[in-house]
Amino acid sequence: MNHLFRLIVLTLGGLIANIVFADTLENEAQARGINPVCSSYIGQLSKNYDLNGLNITFAHTDDPSLYPSLHLSNRKYNNGTSIFSATLSPDGEYCYVSTVHVTQLNNQNCDEITGLKVDEDPTANVSVYADGDYSIITPENSVYQLMLINNGENSCTMIESRMMWPGR
Numbered sequence: 013m014n015h016l017f018r019l020i021v022l023t024l025g026g027l028i029a030n031i032v033f034a035d036t037l038e039n040e041a042q043a044r045g046i047n048p049v050c051s052s053y054i055g056q057l058s059k060n061y062d063l064n065g066l067n068i069t070f071a072h073t074d075d076p077s078l079y080p081s082l083h084l085s086n087r088k089y090n091n092g093t094s095i096f097s098a099t100l101s102p103d104g105e106y107c108y109v110s111t112v113h114v115t116q117l118n119n120q121n122c123d124e125i126t127g128l129k130v131d132e133d134p135t136a137n138v139s140v141y142a143d144g145d146y147s148i149i150t151p152e153n154s155v156y157q158l159m160l161i162n163n164g165e166n167s168c169t170m171i172e173s174r175m176m177w178p179g180r
Contacts (some may be wrong), residue, residue: 030067037083037098040069046101047074049076053109054083054098061113063087063096078102092116109176114169122160122168129158 024146038055042048048071057063065087072079081177087094094115101108117125126147130136135152149158 025115026050037067037069037085038069041071041081041100042163043081044069044071044081045165046071046100049078049105050100050102050109051109053107054100056143057098057109058085061085061096065094091119106177106179109174109178110173111172111176113172115172116163116167116169118167121143121164121166121170122162124161125168125170 018127029138036055037058041051041054044052049118053058063085065085068084068086070082072081080099082097083100087096087098092115094113096114097112099110122144126138129149130138133151137150137152138152139148140146141148145162147162149160150156156172156174159171159173161171163169
């Protein structure tokens, strides 16, 4: 019985380590057999967002090249944390991408961040809700939306959402 328990623990530990300790999201996607176009996109996203924290990939167990996959990267900073999530949906030679990037900052308030974002893009539309507790920033081309949630005098959570249909 003790031998069976050890075997189960080692098997589960190996499976969890395989999921969690990937060196990059792109390498993990390739190792899992995810569609090559989607794997290249997750590599580009990793470089663009500088994703090098704790990575997790979820893929279909039988045929990962045909079904959507979920890729997560978590990172801790000295002033907060970030969580990046991408869903990659293969469609033949194409791959559709949706991303969510959540960043929690403990040294900057939402008003300061809104000011910086509007300075970067003066055409961005800013909508404020619930007495300033929530703000949504949308660029003129609507390529993404950025929601800011006020967490106190000097703390803000930013949530950036995007959908991409490359090649279509």
